[in-house]
Amino acid sequence: MSAKAVALAIVILAGSLAAQSKSSQGKYVPPRTPDGQPDLEGVWTNVTITPLERPANLAGKEFFTPAEARQYEKDTVERNNADRRDGGAQADLSRAYNDAWYDRGTKVVETLRTSLVIDPPDGKIPRKGDRRAGPPPGFGRPPEGPEDRSLPERCILWPTAGPPMMPSFYNNNYQIVQGPGYVVILVEMIHDARVIPIDTQNAPRPHVDSKIREWLGDSRGHWEGNTLVVETTNFNDKTRFQSGGPNMRLVERFTRTAPETITYEFTVDDPSAFSRPWTAQIPMKRTEGPIIEYACNEGNYAMEGMLAGARADEKKAAGR
């Protein structure tokens, strides 16, 4: 087969897969809660090893073939394996502890997409001026106190815990609870509960005043058919999702597309950081409960250890 024919075959396959995913979203009718809402309740996981952005070596390739997906999974699992002891002391130390503590997943998403970002079609976040996600606050100088360490290290915010919610290396579990007028999402990582008021025609619930700024932003939901649409604004200037700013507008869409699957999509719009809005799609699969509490501050002995480490470094540098 010529290169052209291969390319054509890939395009056709990609097209049919995309069409398949669209039609499956259309066909399935989700069950209803007793008060008539499409039922999203339960415990779900978004664990996957599909990267957020398409890696450079997969440029131009929107979908894996099944064989390529298996190879990618094998390579990624080998690379991630924290039980490896190669690469020297620094690499060894950065792997922290045995692999059993991690829960990164071993599979790519079912659509076989090569990135979670589905729009733009190149799978890349359209950062303005090729801006990369900046370093966490505090990096680049010795920390004088907890406020100089990053937000996750301070147990305040996890960059993937949301909103929007993305997979990380463990605790990728979410419980959705629906009540009259509210949807609550309990996030295992960092243990946030997102309480989302639901707008209805008879009871509009506008966002809070723009002067009020929140770590998780201000979320408001409404139903569009079987899809829960949640709009979040009013972020503070420290959340900085993917280097975005406080005026980021986030729209999340939750659609139950199969008995065991919620198709979760989010669109980020922030002209201060991105040249256009961008969208990612992540399947959430039903999983065993319960959500386990992540009482982070209580057990954060490492904060003391890191600050003690910084003081030890200073002493060493001063020759004492």
Next chain:
Amino acid sequence: MRNKLVLALGAASLLIAAAPVWAHHAFAAEFDAQKPVKLKGTVVKVEFINPHSWIHMDVKDADGKVTRWMVEGGSPNALFRRGVNKDALPQGTEISVDGYQAKDGSNRANGRDITFADGKKLFVGGSNPDEQPNAK
């Protein structure tokens, strides 16, 4: 000044490139890659707590002097889902720990490898591509 900035940005991008292997916090900030340790002793207590678990152990040196060490592991949540609980590591269990000592010289280390007396590794990992234990 500019060089310093470039250096800092370079270091930051290295950190970001290394992000997939991050734990809850940067272990390099707490422990010293120049101070590898091998500890052999008995379990005193285990704290299965978030963000990271800690194993307390007594280590006896050649002269019979006992020193208490604290060994850092990961978030216990993934372990609980694999069926591991506090009974997995009762008080008095003999273990060996390979890790790196705290930068400030205190008796703390990360637990890179934790091994039982019979050579079996504790908490050996779930990285099997054919199973995804968490998804139903």
